[in-house]
Amino acid sequence: MKVGIIDADLIGRKKHRFPNLVSEKISAYWKEKGAEVELKLDYEDLDVYDHVYISKVFTDTPFPKNIVESDRIHMGGTGFYFDKAPNLPDEIEHHMPDYHLYDAWIDSEVEKARKNHDDNEEAEYQKLINNPEYDEKGKLIVYEKKDFDEVNCRSQFKEYTDYSIGFVTRGCFRKCPFCVNQKYDRVFRHSPIDEFYDPDRKKVCLLDDNVLGCPEWKSILTELINLKKPFKFKQGMDERLLTDEKCEMLFGANYDGDYTFAFDNISDYDLIHKKLQLIRKYTSATNIKFYVLVGFESTDAIDIENMWKRVALLMEYRCLPYIMRYQNKNDTPWKMSKYKGIYITMARWCNQPSFLKKMSFREYCLANQKRHKTEGTLCAAMRALTLFETEHPEIAKKYFDLKFK
Ligand code: SF4
Structure with missing residues (x-):
């Protein structure tokens, strides 16, 4: 079985730097079944795959018009369906994500950056060879090539490499007219943290829409704090629901970033x-x-x-x-x-x-x-x-x- 996975936002948005969680879950699900899974970086030759899964989060990500859903081509996400995006089957939704789906792509991006860096350094070096310059003492200026900073380069992929990512809750009761989150009228517990937590990863990133609106907010924050790893709620929190108790826990926690x-x-x-x-x-x-x-x-x-x-x-x-x-x-x-x-x-x-x-x-x-x-x-x-x-x-x-x- 050959499965192709396409993260449409990765292909269509130049500076996109966040893993598609659905793609990671689908990858893990199929790998577990013994399938050969590939992260595809274009829309060519889709007919060589038994199944192709295309996920898209952003509505304005460009997408080829000639690709349509079929028994083999599966498309999902708010980028295609806005507030009507269908749910994943439970066995995929609640599967541990494949946090290594993007590894080969990251390595190839780092290699591209290294080559660019080396080419630029060589060009600077050759410039001085062809047009020698001298300092005030008349000494020839020799261009010293700088080493490629791989650690710094890899840091742009930290969301792919450093975080366990998931939803502990789903839903929101506010129904703001501009929001895609219209399916439910309450916030409810969705997954145990263990479902997506990888102890080898340094941090935790939650994608919940309105965690503070969940009746179980306190046990959720307690569980996160007890992991003793920096965590963040990436989608933003509902400050209208802040209370003294929530503030004390949230602002006393080892929070990651803003x-x-x-x-x-x-x-x-x-x-x-x-x-x-x-x-x-x-x-x-x-x-x-x-x-x-x-x-x-x-x-x-x-x-x-x-x-x-x-x-x-x-x-x-x-x-x-x-x-x-x-x-x-x-x-x-x-x-x-x-x-x-x-x-x-x-x-x-x-x-x-x-x-x-x-x-x-x-x-x-x-x-x-x-x-x-x-x-x-x-x-x-x-x-x-x-x-x-x-x-x-x-x-x-x-x-x-x-x-x-
Ligand atoms: S509070 Fe946030 S998640 Fe809830 S409907 Fe409004 S914008 Fe969407």
């Missing part, structure tokens, strides 16, 4: 404000990030102002806003907005904490202008700022000079 929450609705402003005060009672950490959804209800000045209100509140509590521009499988509304430039510039400024922490929005735009090459014209960031400020000076006055303290 704590991620979401501030999607301006109507939650007062509640989120209270929860920010609660968070700050338990931690002064600066690795607290909030997704800020924009361009969903509208893409006009009201939406821009609502974005700013949320960003300003988060900055006041030293939390990092991350601008998420809404798109669905058919539309990207913010791209049609008159204020498209503001959405882009805000995302560039907010989503890179090094900019957000150092400069105000106006300073960021001015810094872009300084680097702008065409004299007498405005760079894209300054054009966006100027357009908005001219039309809505009161909003600009309130927010454009805010600094992260």
Whole structure:
């Protein structure tokens, strides 16, 4: 039996760096049955396989139109079915993932990077041989080739190599209209941690949608803490459900990377404000990030102002806003907005904490202008700022000079 596995996001998205969990589970399931399993990196020659499984998470990942489902070709994931993605059969869903599915691909990517590095170093070396340069003492400058940093190169694949990955819960009761998670109306325990936990892996990554909404949240956090390994909830947590007890456990845990929450609705402003005060009672950490959804209800000045209100509140509590521009499988509304430039510039400024922490929005735009090459014209960031400020000076006055303290 020959089984081909295709992670469509890996093929279609240049900088994609996260394993497809379904692909890993299907691989393990078939390997256990003795099948020859291959991670395919293209869509060629699919007819040599007895089964081909194609998974796609993102709706905008490109996919060849001529490939259709059949008895042999199986397609799944939110990228194909959005909120109607069918469940996997239990024997696959609850199978330990094959954490080595991507190993050969990672090795080949590292080899490609090594070759690129070596070629570039050789080119620099030859440049100096052909055009010798001398230092101030008249001594010939010899180019010293640098060694390839394999450890650093491999670190970009850490999500594939370092983590046990899984869902301890499924479902969410909120039914936010912009979310693919519409199948259930509650959060429920889905898998024991043992089902996907590999003790040889350094860390644990949970993909749960709303773990804090699960009645068993406390035993789940306790189990995770008892593993004594750094863990993270990658999809973000529901800060509206934070309590003293939850904060104490969460912020006292060996957490991996940023704590991620979401501030999607301006109507939650007062509640989120209270929860920010609660968070700050338990931690002064600066690795607290909030997704800020924009361009969903509208893409006009009201939406821009609502974005700013949320960003300003988060900055006041030293939390990092991350601008998420809404798109669905058919539309990207913010791209049609008159204020498209503001959405882009805000995302560039907010989503890179090094900019957000150092400069105000106006300073960021001015810094872009300084680097702008065409004299007498405005760079894209300054054009966006100027357009908005001219039309809505009161909003600009309130927010454009805010600094992260
Ligand atoms: S709270 Fe989060 S997971 Fe639940 S429906 Fe809203 S966006 Fe989706």
